[in-house]
Amino acid sequence: MKRLLVIFLFGFLSVVALGQESVDVGIFGGGGTYFGDMANVDFQKSVNPAYGGFLRYNFNPRYGIRFGILNGTIGAEGEFDSDPWSFNKDVMDISLLFEFNYLKYIVGDKETPWSTFIYGGIGMQTYKYNIKTVEGSVITPTLPFGLGFKYNLSKRWGIGLEGGLRKSLSDKLDDLDDPLSYTNADNIKIEYTDEWHNNDWTAYAGVHLVYKLIYGNREWTLRTPRKKIIDWGIWNKNRKE
Numbered sequence: 001m002k003r004l005l006v007i008f009l010f011g012f013l014s015v016v017a018l019g020q021e022s023v024d025v026g027i028f029g030g031g032g033t034y035f036g037d038m039a040n041v042d043f044q045k046s047v048n049p050a051y052g053g054f055l056r057y058n059f060n061p062r063y064g065i066r067f068g069i070l071n072g073t074i075g076a077e078g079e080f081d082s083d084p085w086s087f088n089k090d091v092m093d094i095s096l097l098f099e100f101n102y103l104k105y106i107v108g109d110k111e112t113p114w115s116t117f118i119y120g121g122i123g124m125q126t127y128k129y130n131i132k133t134v135e136g137s138v139i140t141p142t143l144p145f146g147l148g149f150k151y152n153l154s155k156r157w158g159i160g161l162e163g164g165l166r167k168s169l170s171d172k173l174d175d176l177d178d179p180l181s182y183t184n185a186d187n188i189k190i191e192y193t194d195e196w197h198n199n200d201w202t203a204y205a206g207v208h209l210v211y212k213l214i215y216g217n218r219e220w221t222l223r224t225p226r227k228k229i230i231d232w233g234i235w236n237k238n239r240k241e
Helices: 002-016
Strands: 023-035 048-058 063-080 083-101 114-131 134-152 157-168 201-214 220-222 234-236
Touching (some): 023 063, 063 114, 063 201, 083 134, 083 201, 134 201
Antiparallel strands (some): 023 048, 023 201, 048 063, 083 114, 134 157, 157 201, 220 234
Protein backbone atom coordinates (compact mmCIF):
# COMPACT_ATOMS: atom_id res chain seq x y z
CA MET A 1 0.00 0.00 0.00
CA LYS A 2 2.87 2.40 0.80
CA ARG A 3 4.31 1.84 -2.68
CA LEU A 4 0.88 2.50 -4.18
CA LEU A 5 0.59 5.84 -2.35
CA VAL A 6 4.08 6.95 -3.40
CA ILE A 7 3.38 6.22 -7.07
CA PHE A 8 0.02 7.96 -6.92
CA LEU A 9 1.56 11.04 -5.27
CA PHE A 10 4.24 11.20 -7.96
CA GLY A 11 1.56 11.04 -10.65
CA PHE A 12 -0.47 13.73 -8.89
CA LEU A 13 2.44 16.15 -8.79
CA SER A 14 3.33 15.43 -12.43
CA VAL A 15 -0.18 16.16 -13.67
CA VAL A 16 -0.75 19.27 -11.53
CA ALA A 17 2.57 20.63 -12.80
CA LEU A 18 0.99 20.91 -16.24
CA GLY A 19 -1.26 23.70 -15.05
CA GLN A 20 -4.63 24.24 -13.43
CA GLU A 21 -7.22 24.19 -16.18
CA SER A 22 -9.42 21.63 -14.41
CA VAL A 23 -8.44 18.69 -12.22
CA ASP A 24 -10.56 15.76 -11.02
CA VAL A 25 -9.60 13.04 -8.57
CA GLY A 26 -11.37 9.70 -8.57
CA ILE A 27 -11.57 6.21 -7.13
CA PHE A 28 -12.40 2.99 -8.97
CA GLY A 29 -13.94 -0.25 -7.80
CA GLY A 30 -14.83 -3.28 -9.87
CA GLY A 31 -13.41 -6.52 -11.17
CA GLY A 32 -10.54 -7.79 -13.26
CA THR A 33 -10.02 -10.90 -15.34
CA TYR A 34 -7.61 -12.47 -17.81
CA PHE A 35 -7.45 -13.73 -21.40
CA GLY A 36 -4.46 -15.79 -22.53
CA ASP A 37 -3.08 -19.20 -23.38
CA MET A 38 -5.48 -21.16 -21.18
CA ALA A 39 -8.58 -22.93 -22.49
CA ASN A 40 -11.90 -23.86 -20.88
CA VAL A 41 -11.46 -21.12 -18.27
CA ASP A 42 -14.09 -21.04 -15.52
CA PHE A 43 -15.24 -17.44 -15.96
CA GLN A 44 -16.87 -17.17 -12.53
CA LYS A 45 -13.61 -18.11 -10.85
CA SER A 46 -11.51 -15.84 -13.07
CA VAL A 47 -13.15 -12.54 -12.06
CA ASN A 48 -11.62 -10.99 -8.94
CA PRO A 49 -12.01 -7.63 -7.17
CA ALA A 50 -9.94 -4.68 -8.40
CA TYR A 51 -9.61 -1.19 -6.98
CA GLY A 52 -7.65 1.96 -7.67
CA GLY A 53 -7.53 5.69 -8.06
CA PHE A 54 -6.78 8.29 -10.70
CA LEU A 55 -6.10 11.95 -11.31
CA ARG A 56 -7.53 13.58 -14.42
CA TYR A 57 -6.33 16.84 -15.97
CA ASN A 58 -8.89 18.34 -18.33
CA PHE A 59 -7.58 20.55 -21.12
CA ASN A 60 -11.18 21.46 -22.01
CA PRO A 61 -14.62 19.77 -21.92
CA ARG A 62 -13.57 17.35 -24.65
CA TYR A 63 -9.99 16.24 -23.94
CA GLY A 64 -8.05 15.21 -20.88
CA ILE A 65 -5.25 13.01 -19.63
CA ARG A 66 -5.59 10.60 -16.74
CA PHE A 67 -2.93 9.06 -14.53
CA GLY A 68 -4.27 5.99 -12.77
CA ILE A 69 -3.34 2.99 -10.67
CA LEU A 70 -5.26 -0.28 -10.42
CA ASN A 71 -4.50 -3.11 -8.06
CA GLY A 72 -6.13 -6.49 -7.65
CA THR A 73 -5.89 -10.23 -8.04
CA ILE A 74 -5.70 -11.73 -11.53
CA GLY A 75 -6.18 -15.46 -11.77
CA ALA A 76 -7.99 -18.26 -13.57
CA GLU A 77 -8.78 -21.97 -13.45
CA GLY A 78 -8.92 -23.98 -16.64
CA GLU A 79 -6.75 -26.07 -18.93
CA PHE A 80 -3.67 -25.86 -21.06
CA ASP A 81 -2.97 -28.55 -23.65
CA SER A 82 -5.80 -30.62 -22.10
CA ASP A 83 -4.14 -30.57 -18.66
CA PRO A 84 -5.50 -28.67 -15.64
CA TRP A 85 -3.88 -25.28 -15.12
CA SER A 86 -4.45 -22.39 -12.75
CA PHE A 87 -2.71 -19.29 -11.45
CA ASN A 88 -3.49 -16.52 -8.98
CA LYS A 89 -1.41 -13.40 -8.37
CA ASP A 90 -1.46 -9.77 -7.32
CA VAL A 91 -1.13 -7.41 -10.29
CA MET A 92 -0.48 -3.66 -10.11
CA ASP A 93 -1.41 -1.68 -13.22
CA ILE A 94 -0.21 1.90 -13.81
CA SER A 95 -1.37 3.89 -16.82
CA LEU A 96 -1.29 7.30 -18.48
CA LEU A 97 -4.37 7.68 -20.66
CA PHE A 98 -5.70 10.18 -23.18
CA GLU A 99 -9.44 10.56 -22.60
CA PHE A 100 -11.91 11.84 -25.21
CA ASN A 101 -15.50 12.78 -24.36
CA TYR A 102 -17.99 12.17 -27.17
CA LEU A 103 -20.12 15.03 -25.78
CA LYS A 104 -18.75 18.09 -24.02
CA TYR A 105 -18.52 17.25 -20.35
CA ILE A 106 -17.50 19.15 -17.22
CA VAL A 107 -18.04 17.72 -13.74
CA GLY A 108 -20.70 19.84 -12.02
CA ASP A 109 -21.81 21.80 -15.10
CA LYS A 110 -25.60 21.63 -15.59
CA GLU A 111 -25.23 22.15 -19.34
CA THR A 112 -23.00 19.08 -19.66
CA PRO A 113 -24.65 16.50 -17.39
CA TRP A 114 -23.34 13.34 -19.09
CA SER A 115 -21.21 11.91 -21.85
CA THR A 116 -19.82 8.69 -23.22
CA PHE A 117 -16.04 8.54 -23.55
CA ILE A 118 -13.16 6.49 -24.90
CA TYR A 119 -9.56 6.28 -23.74
CA GLY A 120 -6.21 4.89 -24.76
CA GLY A 121 -2.59 5.29 -23.80
CA ILE A 122 0.43 3.57 -22.33
CA GLY A 123 1.00 1.75 -19.10
CA MET A 124 2.88 -0.91 -17.23
CA GLN A 125 2.11 -3.89 -15.02
CA THR A 126 4.13 -5.53 -12.30
CA TYR A 127 3.60 -9.00 -10.86
CA LYS A 128 5.44 -12.17 -9.83
CA TYR A 129 5.64 -15.38 -11.84
CA ASN A 130 6.57 -19.04 -11.35
CA ILE A 131 7.49 -20.85 -14.58
CA LYS A 132 9.00 -24.33 -14.50
CA THR A 133 10.11 -23.82 -10.86
CA VAL A 134 11.78 -20.52 -11.78
CA GLU A 135 10.40 -17.61 -9.77
CA GLY A 136 10.78 -13.94 -10.51
CA SER A 137 9.01 -10.64 -10.99
CA VAL A 138 8.02 -8.72 -14.09
CA ILE A 139 7.64 -5.06 -14.96
CA THR A 140 6.16 -4.97 -18.44
CA PRO A 141 4.72 -2.27 -20.71
CA THR A 142 1.02 -2.45 -21.57
CA LEU A 143 -1.27 -0.89 -24.16
CA PRO A 144 -4.54 0.06 -22.42
CA PHE A 145 -7.77 1.17 -24.12
CA GLY A 146 -11.47 1.23 -23.29
CA LEU A 147 -14.73 3.16 -23.08
CA GLY A 148 -17.31 4.31 -20.57
CA PHE A 149 -20.11 6.62 -19.48
CA LYS A 150 -19.97 9.67 -17.15
CA TYR A 151 -22.78 11.39 -15.24
CA ASN A 152 -22.87 14.42 -12.93
CA LEU A 153 -24.22 13.91 -9.41
CA SER A 154 -23.74 17.43 -8.03
CA LYS A 155 -21.61 20.56 -8.36
CA ARG A 156 -18.41 18.68 -7.53
CA TRP A 157 -19.27 14.99 -7.78
CA GLY A 158 -19.63 12.68 -10.75
CA ILE A 159 -20.03 8.96 -11.33
CA GLY A 160 -19.19 6.69 -14.22
CA LEU A 161 -19.12 3.19 -15.64
CA GLU A 162 -16.11 1.99 -17.59
CA GLY A 163 -14.46 -1.07 -19.01
CA GLY A 164 -11.19 -1.66 -20.79
CA LEU A 165 -8.48 -4.03 -21.93
CA ARG A 166 -4.72 -4.05 -21.37
CA LYS A 167 -2.47 -5.73 -23.92
CA SER A 168 0.56 -7.07 -22.08
CA LEU A 169 3.99 -7.08 -23.72
CA SER A 170 5.02 -10.02 -21.56
CA ASP A 171 3.81 -13.63 -21.80
CA LYS A 172 4.37 -14.52 -18.15
CA LEU A 173 1.05 -13.41 -16.62
CA ASP A 174 -0.46 -16.92 -16.62
CA ASP A 175 2.89 -18.59 -15.79
CA LEU A 176 2.97 -19.93 -19.36
CA ASP A 177 5.80 -18.14 -21.17
CA ASP A 178 5.61 -19.13 -24.86
CA PRO A 179 4.30 -22.56 -23.83
CA LEU A 180 4.34 -24.04 -27.34
CA SER A 181 8.02 -23.34 -27.97
CA TYR A 182 10.37 -26.31 -28.35
CA THR A 183 13.87 -27.27 -29.46
CA ASN A 184 14.03 -29.24 -32.71
CA ALA A 185 16.38 -32.02 -33.78
CA ASP A 186 18.98 -29.47 -34.91
CA ASN A 187 19.03 -27.93 -31.41
CA ILE A 188 17.28 -24.81 -32.69
CA LYS A 189 14.64 -23.30 -30.45
CA ILE A 190 11.33 -22.72 -32.24
CA GLU A 191 9.44 -19.80 -30.66
CA TYR A 192 5.84 -18.71 -31.19
CA THR A 193 5.53 -15.56 -29.10
CA ASP A 194 7.47 -12.40 -28.37
CA GLU A 195 6.73 -9.06 -26.71
CA TRP A 196 4.31 -7.97 -29.42
CA HIS A 197 2.84 -11.35 -30.32
CA ASN A 198 1.53 -13.12 -27.26
CA ASN A 199 -1.89 -13.99 -25.85
CA ASP A 200 -1.85 -12.30 -22.44
CA TRP A 201 -4.49 -9.64 -21.81
CA THR A 202 -6.14 -8.25 -18.70
CA ALA A 203 -9.61 -6.73 -18.58
CA TYR A 204 -11.13 -4.41 -15.97
CA ALA A 205 -14.69 -3.14 -15.54
CA GLY A 206 -16.36 -1.21 -12.76
CA VAL A 207 -17.63 2.06 -11.35
CA HIS A 208 -15.67 5.24 -10.69
CA LEU A 209 -16.55 8.12 -8.39
CA VAL A 210 -15.05 11.53 -9.23
CA TYR A 211 -14.57 14.70 -7.18
CA LYS A 212 -13.84 18.06 -8.85
CA LEU A 213 -10.60 19.00 -7.10
CA ILE A 214 -9.77 22.18 -9.04
CA TYR A 215 -12.28 24.06 -11.15
CA GLY A 216 -9.57 25.97 -12.99
CA ASN A 217 -10.95 27.70 -16.07
CA ARG A 218 -14.56 28.68 -15.33
CA GLU A 219 -14.92 30.52 -18.64
CA TRP A 220 -15.51 27.55 -20.93
CA THR A 221 -18.67 28.24 -22.92
CA LEU A 222 -20.44 25.94 -25.33
CA ARG A 223 -20.41 27.39 -28.80
CA THR A 224 -23.54 25.53 -29.82
CA PRO A 225 -26.86 24.76 -28.09
CA ARG A 226 -27.33 21.45 -26.32
CA LYS A 227 -29.17 19.90 -29.25
CA LYS A 228 -26.01 20.33 -31.35
CA ILE A 229 -23.54 19.59 -28.60
CA ILE A 230 -21.65 17.09 -30.74
CA ASP A 231 -20.09 20.13 -32.44
CA TRP A 232 -16.34 20.23 -31.83
CA GLY A 233 -16.17 23.96 -31.06
CA ILE A 234 -15.11 25.05 -27.59
CA TRP A 235 -14.98 28.74 -26.90
CA ASN A 236 -13.42 30.81 -24.16
CA LYS A 237 -14.91 34.29 -23.91
CA ASN A 238 -11.51 35.72 -22.97
CA ARG A 239 -9.92 34.37 -26.11
CA LYS A 240 -9.70 36.56 -29.18
CA GLU A 241 -11.02 34.94 -32.36
